[in-house]
């Protein structure tokens with residue numbers, strides 16, 4: 001039996017890596033998917049991939065940092081599919097492991113904008129829909145082990161992911177216990193995606209710090225998609241405000 005039948009899900013960063021795997025898996029599990037990405041070509045690619053397998057999907061080319069685009073994403077869910085049941089805040093960017101002594105205002109603002117402010121604005125818009133639905137809704141935030149430990153990214157990345165986990169707990173503690181909306185976070189370790197290509201000029205000091213954490217076992221995007229499915233489905237109906245690490249044991253050492 002499929003696990004997301006009749007549910008509408010927005011997945012950001014759906015054009016690549018984990019977002020693409022999540023969008024594909026959710027569609028296979030019966031969800032109507034709104035696949036969002038900044039990159040229009042990758043939106044088209046994931047939409048045709050899902051349609052080829054008989055899935056229900058619409059694409060939105062948009063930026064999670066722009067309120068107008070966020071409004072379009074939510075409208076696409078409610079007007080095309082009639083509800084918004086699941087939000088996966090997955091889009092995220094890295095920061096070249098820049099330490100606090102090295103980070104520029106521009107990098108700080110962009111990383112915090114995409115990884116934290118965008119997810120907050122999307123969660124806010126989604127909650128305005130979900131709180132009116134009898135069935136409520138579910139929010140899954142793709143954080144990182146960088147949201148739990150100090151060395152798995154630069155200052156901006158680590159700060160943004162710690163704050164995203166804080167936001168997740170706040171949503172869970174308010175709308176979860178006093179309403180019908182659950183929110184959980186995933187903390188992936190190393191995963192083979194296209195994000196590595198954005199590490200163009202890594203900070204020497206930042207890289208030294210992450211090397212101290214030992215080599216990360218590498219996972220595949222599909223291994224995170226199944227974690228997202230668990231958190232988005234009724235299988236996790238009593239899990240709220242939690243952070244599920246999926247790092248192959250990297251941080252257990």
Ligand SMILES: NC(=O)c1ccc[n+]([C@@H]2O[C@H](COP(=O)([O-])OP(=O)(O)OC[C@H]3O[C@@H](n4cnc5c(N)ncnc54)[C@H](O)[C@@H]3O)[C@@H](O)[C@H]2O)c1
Nearest residue numbers: 013015016017018038063064091092144190191193194195
């Ligand atoms: N790959 C890893 O090792 C790893 C580990 C821990 C956490 N994460 C997190 O997982 C999430 C997914 O990353 P990934 O590794 O699949 O990366 P990826 O680069 O393969 O995919 C990210 C997608 O997000 C899109 N995107 C970027 N900025 C956007 C914006 N402003 N608006 C809309 N879309 C935007 C990109 O175009 C891209 O398609 C990120 O939040 C990342 O921080 C990744």
